[in-house]
Amino acid sequence: MAQKPEVDDLSEEQATKELADLAQQLAEANTAYHTEDAPRISDAEYDALKARNAAIEDRFPHLKRADSPSDQVGAAPSEAFAKVTHAVRMLSLGNAFDDADITEFDTRIRRYLGLGDDAKLTYTAEPKIDGLSLSLRYESGKLVQAATRGDGAVGENVTANARTIDDIPVKIDGAPDVLEIRGEVYMSHADFEALNARQAERSDKQFANPRNAAAGSLRQLDSSITRSRPLRFFAYAWGEVSEPLADTQMAAINRLSDLGFQTNPLTELCDGPSEMLVQYAKIEQLRAELGYDIDGVVYKIDDLALQSRLGFRSTTPRWAIAHKFPAELAWTRLEAIDIQVGRTGALSPVARLTPVTVGGVVVSNATLHNEDYIAGRDSKGNEIRGGKDIREGDWVQVYRAGDVIPKVADVDLSKRPDDAQPYTFPETCPECGSEAIREEGDAVRRCTGGLICPAQAVEKLKHFVSRAAFDIEGLGAKQVEQFYRDGWIKEPADIFTLEERYGSGPRQLKNREGWGEKSAKNLFEAIEEKRNIPFGRLLFALGIRHVGEQASNLLARFYGNWDDFTAAMDSAADCDGPEWERLLGIDGVGEVMARSLVTAFAQDNERDSIDRLTRHLTVEETARPATEGSPVAGKTIVFTGTLEKMTRAEAKARAEALGAKVSGSVSAKTDLVVAGPGAGSKGKKAEELGVEIIDEDGWLDLVGAS
DNA sequence: GAGCCTCGAGTTCG
DNA sequence: CTCGAGGCTC
Numbered sequence A: 001m002a003q004k005p006e007v008d009d010l011s012e013e014q015a016t017k018e019l020a021d022l023a024q025q026l027a028e029a030n031t032a033y034h035t036e037d038a039p040r041i042s043d044a045e046y047d048a049l050k051a052r053n054a055a056i057e058d059r060f061p062h063l064k065r066a067d068s069p070s071d072q073v074g075a076a077p078s079e080a081f082a083k084v085t086h087a088v089r090m091l092s093l094g095n096a097f098d099d100a101d102i103t104e105f106d107t108r109i110r111r112y113l114g115l116g117d118d119a120k121l122t123y124t125a126e127p128k129i130d131g132l133s134l135s136l137r138y139e140s141g142k143l144v145q146a147a148t149r150g151d152g153a154v155g156e157n158v159t160a161n162a163r164t165i166d167d168i169p170v171k172i173d174g175a176p177d178v179l180e181i182r183g184e185v186y187m188s189h190a191d192f193e194a195l196n197a198r199q200a201e202r203s204d205k206q207f208a209n210p211r212n213a214a215a216g217s218l219r220q221l222d223s224s225i226t227r228s229r230p231l232r233f234f235a236y237a238w239g240e241v242s243e244p245l246a247d248t249q250m251a252a253i254n255r256l257s258d259l260g261f262q263t264n265p266l267t268e269l270c271d272g273p274s275e276m277l278v279q280y281a282k283i284e285q286l287r288a289e290l291g292y293d294i295d296g297v298v299y300k301i302d303d304l305a306l307q308s309r310l311g312f313r314s315t316t317p318r319w320a321i322a323h324k325f326p327a328e329l330a331w332t333r334l335e336a337i338d339i340q341v342g343r344t345g346a347l348s349p350v351a352r353l354t355p356v357t358v359g360g361v362v363v364s365n366a367t368l369h370n371e372d373y374i375a376g377r378d379s380k381g382n383e384i385r386g387g388k389d390i391r392e393g394d395w396v397q398v399y400r401a402g403d404v405i406p407k408v409a410d411v412d413l414s415k416r417p418d419d420a421q422p423y424t425f426p427e428t429c430p431e432c433g434s435e436a437i438r439e440e441g442d443a444v445r446r447c448t449g450g451l452i453c454p455a456q457a458v459e460k461l462k463h464f465v466s467r468a469a470f471d472i473e474g475l476g477a478k479q480v481e482q483f484y485r486d487g488w489i490k491e492p493a494d495i496f497t498l499e500e501r502y503g504s505g506p507r508q509l510k511n512r513e514g515w516g517e518k519s520a521k522n523l524f525e526a527i528e529e530k531r532n533i534p535f536g537r538l539l540f541a542l543g544i545r546h547v548g549e550q551a552s553n554l555l556a557r558f559y560g561n562w563d564d565f566t567a568a569m570d571s572a573a574d575c576d577g578p579e580w581e582r583l584l585g586i587d588g589v590g591e592v593m594a595r596s597l598v599t600a601f602a603q604d605n606e607r608d609s610i611d612r613l614t615r616h617l618t619v620e621e622t623a624r625p626a627t628e629g630s631p632v633a634g635k636t637i638v639f640t641g642t643l644e645k646m647t648r649a650e651a652k653a654r655a656e657a658l659g660a661k662v663s664g665s666v667s668a669k670t671d672l673v674v675a676g677p678g679a680g681s682k683g684k685k686a687e688e689l690g691v692e693i694i695d696e697d698g699w700l701d702l703v704g705a706s
Numbered sequence B: 001g002a003g004c005c006t007c008g009a010g011t012t013c014g
Numbered sequence C: 001c002t003c004g005a006g007g008c009t010c
Helices: A012-035 A043-059 A099-113 A189-201 A210-218 A223-227 A249-258 A273-289 A304-310 A371-375 A454-464 A477-485 A498-502 A517-529 A535-541 A549-559 A562-571 A578-584 A591-602 A604-614 A648-657 A681-689 A696-702
Strands: A083-085 A094-096 A123-129 A132-139 A142-148 A154-156 A178-186 A232-241 A268-270 A294-301 A320-324 A329-341 A347-358 A361-367 A395-401 A405-411 A532-534 A618-620 A636-640 A661-663 A672-675 A692-694
Touching: A094 A099, A099 A273, A099 A294, A099 A304, A099 A320, A123 A249, A123 A273, A132 A210, A132 A232, A142 A154, A178 A210, A189 A210, A210 A223, A232 A249, A249 A304, A268 A273, A273 A294, A294 A304, A329 A454, A347 A371, A347 A395, A347 A405, A361 A395, A454 A477, A498 A517, A532 A535, A535 A549, A535 A562, A535 A618, A549 A562, A562 A578, A562 A591, A578 A591, A591 A604, A672 A696, A692 A696
Parallel strands: A094 A320, A361 A405, A532 A618, A636 A661, A636 A672, A672 A692
Antiparallel strands: A083 A154, A123 A268, A123 A294, A132 A142, A132 A178, A178 A232, A294 A320, A329 A347, A329 A395, A347 A361, A395 A405
């Protein structure tokens, strides 16, 4: 770019041509970034191209293109925002779709807390705003950081943009030293329409819906643009706080309001499921006149002490649930049914649809799940959609499940073309022709081609470089596909010899279309960086069936280092003996997973491929869980008898959080028995074995809770 | 053996 | 985000 003539020296003709080039380059970069989930050019290069474009447009305003990149909203790479690790994870909520789900929610909570049906439980109910969640961190009353949710653990720093939102105070009085406020950024209907009208006047891009407009506005690199967008904010929760805000959810919300935040005026207390449903109906009725989008009602246990007793499941709190409004539906034509082949060989049918707008976005593909779903049955053989099968050419109803994934919900038989044939699911892989087999009791049909099947091979490679696995910058799905097609990368090990083979010499990466000196260098560097890899990531990256991210990390924590692990897999290869038993003894590992693991390491092909790979790697050891300061870390605990101040489930969760293993029966391996009144045989056995026994109060003292 | 809960695998669009 | 299946508990 440095060699390019100064903007002032450009002729109109040159400028026109360069603007066209820039528009194309930037569009490609955007596609590479957004849809291939791997940027092809660096952020700096991207910014430079954009700056050049702006400079030329400035000089020749009349040459500005209708599709000018300077008007593209939300096109800036998100890499431009710094990553922020949330002090307290931002979780999502469990979903409820009907009245029964709400009753079950209440029942589950009562059971977990050990409460009877008659005990009073109070909930809050509030509209669920359809926007984007934001976490605001205040220290000594000053806004120091605003972060998007991201994946819940790590979000993006959008502080400068958040400061421009009127509803977000930059300073608050009388707050705890550390206070993280969580809430929703949204745009009102009126502001959204005004914005779109304004955009139209300037022939700028129209936003599909208020949510997208809010999201696009918040993620502007230039915060003056965010300032010009009418964003609003409702506070409804909190993350880290240096001192408790209140005793109840409702009081906490009122406190947030006192601190100067907008809180939703429709937040109400409910005494149980029936009142919650009344509130739901009320809010649903008000929906159209609220002036902003909501997609349901959120219920939370009001008592914060109970909230903390209930705690969290892996991704959602036990004490809250979102009751969603029914999804928007649309009818369209099913043009064709295509089959995709996944990493494990699973054949998944996809519906190709005549594009139709559903809930503000245009949908042209939808999942059809599996063979049975098309035939109108679920996995247990029960009828779905009244047993109506789905055929190519059918008129179908689609919706976006969870407002995201398009699904085919129904078929209109009266509009079925006369010549429509029942869909026959292929029994051979459409990619490699191998036989596709459906195991007894399985819902999916799988290609048996293994790595012979190009689809499986490439999907496995994509998995290998994915976010939770090797996560190599500049090597995303699209790149992997191309390298595979050209034979540059056939298996994971090839990634680590890529530079050796194509770093220099007659066929060089930097001479390839779409690559340059800089991007090639960046890629090689990114690969270099990943030669050191944590055990858990490596194991996950291998893509062994039934061994996902969680299981991989579990195994990494258990075995600690790679060599011990592979040695254990070898010893357990015949699915027998002490190592096999030890593997099965891991909480969370069952027979199916264990077999899958051991087989992967025992099969020559697969093992050779793994060994070829690890030769290029330094596998980082995983520290066994330290659970610093925990009095029970690594101990095996048994709870017995009646627990009066907590339930079994609670006690177990608590113990496990502290690094203990909770077992059901007393044995020589037991370190501690917590016995309530009525402890029978287990108490006796503990005495016989000389295992330490404490009562419930002793336990609560030990773990520092009362 | 039933009934959770959690995880894995597959999915769409911006 | 959803579905199906694995794993654990009762």
